[in-house]
Amino acid sequence: MNNVYIKLMEECGELTQACAKVLRHKDEEWIGRLEEECGDVMAFIHLMTEHGIVNRDAVLKKKWQTIAKYGRYFYEENGYNTVKNRNSGEEFDGGEYVG
Numbered sequence: 001m002n003n004v005y006i007k008l009m010e011e012c013g014e015l016t017q018a019c020a021k022v023l024r025h026k027d028e029e030w031i032g033r034l035e036e037e038c039g040d041v042m043a044f045i046h047l048m049t050e051h052g053i054v055n056r057d058a059v060l061k062k063k064w065q066t067i068a069k070y071g072r073y074f075y076e077e078n079g080y081n082t083v084k085n086r087n088s089g090e091e092f093d094g095g096e097y098v099g
């Protein structure tokens with residue numbers, strides 16, 4: 001079906017699935033898939049702003065608010081746990097994820 005909302009929902013689902021694969025397999029093999037799905041979601045957000053379905057300024061305002069709220073966790077000692085952290089010697093676990 002050619003419906004932009006359904007397509008965005010599908011891509012968000014694929015991005016969710018890619019995140020789950022990275023957590024489940026705990027290695028960088030799945031990072032490529034994660035990158036692809038991030039790109040797909042970004043593309044549909046771009047298209048939705050370009051065609052006036054959502055307001056670009058409102059989207060960007062919220063984007064920077066969220067970065068201001070959560071971005072700092074990458075720098076805190078007990079912040080985000082990532083595959084990248086694992087490779088730098090820190091223990092990687094999926095947190096509370098049960099998959």
Ligand SMILES: [Mg+2]
Pocket residue numbers: 011014036037040
């Ligand atoms: Mg996709």
